[in-house]
Amino acid sequence: MSVxxxxxxxxxxxxxxxxxxxxxxxxxxxxxxxxxTDMHVREFAKRIQRVPVKFSFSESxxxxxxxxxxxxxxxxxxxxxxxxxxxxxxWRYTYPLLEDAGFDTWAVDILGWGFSNLKTLPSCGVAAKRxxxxxxxxxxxxxxxxxxGPSLGAAVAIDFTVNHPEAVTRLILIDASVHTKGTGNLxxxxxxxxxxxxxxxxxxxxxxxxxxxAFKKLTFRQLSDWTNASRLxxxxxxxxxxxxxxxxxxxxxxxxxxxxVKQKTLIIxxxxxxxxxxxxxxxxxxxxxNSELQKIADCGHxxxxxxxxxxxxxxxxxxxxxxxxxxxxxxxxxxxxxxxS
Numbered sequence: 001m002s003v004x005x006x007x008x009x010x011x012x013x014x015x016x017x018x019x020x021x022x023x024x025x026x027x028x029x030x031x032x033x034x035x036x037t038d039m040h041v042r043e044f045a046k047r048i049q050r051v052p053v054k055f056s057f058s059e060s061x062x063x064x065x066x067x068x069x070x071x072x073x074x075x076x077x078x079x080x081x082x083x084x085x086x087x088x089x090x091w092r093y094t095y096p097l098l099e100d101a102g103f104d105t106w107a108v109d110i111l112g113w114g115f116s117n118l119k120t121l122p123s124c125g126v127a128a129k130r131x132x133x134x135x136x137x138x139x140x141x142x143x144x145x146x147x148x149g150p151s152l153g154a155a156v157a158i159d160f161t162v163n164h165p166e167a168v169t170r171l172i173l174i175d176a177s178v179h180t181k182g183t184g185n186l187x188x189x190x191x192x193x194x195x196x197x198x199x200x201x202x203x204x205x206x207x208x209x210x211x212x213x214a215f216k217k218l219t220f221r222q223l224s225d226w227t228n229a230s231r232l233x234x235x236x237x238x239x240x241x242x243x244x245x246x247x248x249x250x251x252x253x254x255x256x257x258x259x260x261v262k263q264k265t266l267i268i269x270x271x272x273x274x275x276x277x278x279x280x281x282x283x284x285x286x287x288x289x290n291s292e293l294q295k296i297a298d299c300g301h302x303x304x305x306x307x308x309x310x311x312x313x314x315x316x317x318x319x320x321x322x323x324x325x326x327x328x329x330x331x332x333x334x335x336x337x338x339x340x341s
Contacts, residue, residue: 083151125249270299
């Protein structure tokens, strides 16, 4: 086991290149996307598409939202999950860097969040989320993958890996929320109270405050734009029902699954995380015997949003140093060798 601390400085996301992808947003995105001014969010949102995924919790295939590789290659697939009640838009800064590095990169919306078509709402509990991801992987990705999970997405990744070890070669966990007892007492709320709480969850003031806590330092414009991006999926017509279903199901409790993970794991952690205690990074590092821990200085809860170049370089180095014989790891583009100035 090893612990590495990386320094960081300068503004967040400013040196990430923007890849234009046409003028139109997908028609299924909420109109609120038009209010977002951050060009990285806007361009990444234009790449979101839906693919049909058939699984046992739904009578018909679910049109599932994701960002796919422009052209699939022979490298190990890199599959990016997102945090609790979020979407693939979290990866707006880091995804282009990983793609430019040659990774076969997917950013996948977890069932019940993101921008899928859940007009006919299936169960959105843990088992359904797991099977949905498995069927998406089996239908489209088709090869063992490197699975990346930030925050609660780390719990999703651990649960999936323990249940489907054949599908995952390595794990990357970012500021992992994996030591909580699911949704706790929230799972016992009367349904009417659960809906009231979920309604508050999507309110702009609460999201604004949560965004402010999640990052080390943002300008007011960034704070406003990133708040709008973080709640965009909440405007989907099925969002409240799906979130209440997840809350009442009990959510993720992977505390007893952590030590079952056998795959080599990289743990990335923002040293200024105000949402999850830094001590839990060391605890997780100790529980995952085949892991290394990398801390990022001057960074909050979402390093992949706040420090995309460092996260992309960390992922690249981890993949190269733990590379399987087949397929080869991607080559290093110059963009990943830069630091914020």
